Amino acid sequence: MTKLKMSSAQMVADARARIEEIETTDLIAMLEDPDVVVVDIRDIRERQRSGFIPGSFHAPRGMIEFWVDPDSPYFKDIFAQEDKKFVFHCASGWRSAITTATLQDMGFKAAHLKEGFSTWEKQGGPIAFPEKKPYSLSS
Template sequence: MTKSAKDLVAEASKAIETLSGEDAVKLVGDPSVVFVDVREGEELQKSGKLLGAVHVPRGLLEFQADPTSPTHKPEFGGEKKLVLYCGSGSRSALAAKTLKEMGIDNVAHVAGGFPALQKAGGPSSEAER
């Protein structure tokens, strides 16, 4: 039986920590937390991003999280909690599950994505129009 994208997101959501926009915004500025924006660059240009967030497009996540990869981002190392978000919460759920499968356990995602962070008052950069 073929699984739909919706099925995969539902499965991922059961295996990971999910934060509301309000709970995630409370973590902004916490030095033990790194926000990771997994949207595409074009999305950031249109809507901006959470201030201080690291941008890692979903398609590059595994390579930038892998410490043996030449494109590894150091933000994925260490003991910091990673809080992922996207445009709606679906890609970030899948990405968080993938990171857990890679052995990165201190990871969560934001239900509702960037719009939920904005609604909760998260500080964001301006869109690059």
């Protein structure tokens, strides 16, 4: 295999050097702030398996640039709120670091949860789980 020009670890390190990182305990304290929007970029299966931060908005990693861009046909109105502080998170802080740096490059102001969801419950963060839908033959 050809050696890559840059490793994923280097991409994460470069992103972290230029974005705002929020500690888990600090985000827990910010949860009640109506001006903070927590955005979960994990896969839907991760949210189902591990739970999620109550009140967080789910935006799959593969769509985030399109959902944030007002010129995109996939734009989501939640990202039009200029007076809000957007804090992105994934499981360990790697995907959200790269995502936040990319959004910053696009001109969208955001921060990310430094250690991701991995330390959330251990540090006292509340967790919610999706409602389980009853099984039916028609689904």
